[in-house]
């Protein structure tokens with residue numbers, strides 16, 4: 001930290017999985033910081049967290065926590081964002097909120113820096129929203145193709161890692177794997193985060209169900225993609241699935257475009273594309289898997305092929321670390337855009 005240069009940054013939820021990843025991204029990207037305020041619940045107050053060779057004490061989050069703060073990165077859940085983001089903005093901070101609380105608010109830009117960085121300029125509430133992780137990862141692959149061919153509709157299935165459910169998701173998977181490995185059975189008292197056994201299983205249910213049979217997670221793909229791409233008529237249907245993977249989401253996508261597509265051109269579109277690269281050579285069994293992107297900044301796309309059902313359509317497979325690009329990194333990249 002530099003006494004004169006850089007910004008006063010606060011992290012709300014600094015002790016959480018995404019909060020910790022935000023610290024890692026700030027450090028790795030040499031984000032200019034004058035002062036760093038780490039906020040969490042009263043349970044964590046006084047805990048020391050290392051940052052750039054120093055140790056910083058966590059403080060309890062209150063409405064008075066934001067004096068002098070210029071950028072407030074929120075990642076402590078939607079309820080706390082709703083309660084405290086206004087206080088941070090009133091104190092003069094630009095809030096970058098990782099929850100879903102403000103994403104569909106017309107007065108709050110929803111930003112993927114590689115896609116719609118210009119949107120940050122119009123933030124009447126002083127709040128910028130970080131999109132849903134599966135949406136970010138999908139759009140990282142779809143945006144370069146949209147620029148080439150004009151996106152019309154998306155049919156997707158996600159394969160979402162348990163770390164998307166926080167630290168408890170990882171613990172639940174690991175405990176169940178241990179029991180199964182020892183020849184035991186997973187009992188009901190071992191199913192707390194997920195309604196079904198997750199080890200050795202897949203669960204087609206992420207977030208709560210809504211009236212039309214889709215889950216909230218699936219509707220985020222529809223509504224957030226429309227807002228970020230500024231395509232109000234974009235059609236999206238999606239099935240979100242939890243899989244026994246620790247980290248990195250994968251998404252299988254059929255994308256339909258207004259113009260004819262070409263596989264070689266589509267692959268080439270990812271060359272020199274910030275934040276995403278193609279790993280796509282079926283002859284050498286090269287395609288992205290979740291372990292490839294775990295704790296990495298960039299997303300990977302592969303299995304690019306002409307869809308056999310729809311005209312002007314491509315089928316593809318995209319993988320990205322949902323804690324990093326799907327959350328913490330995207331938020332820090334937004335912070336980098338703020339003057």
Ligand code: A2P
Nearest residue numbers: 013014015016017040041043044061076166167
């Ligand atoms: P704490 O560690 O003190 O509970 P995760 O999603 O990984 O579980 O992280 C949630 C984050 O939100 C943690 O940093 C957690 O802090 C923080 N948090 C939870 N409840 C509160 C609260 N009432 N006030 C402030 N921070 C909270």
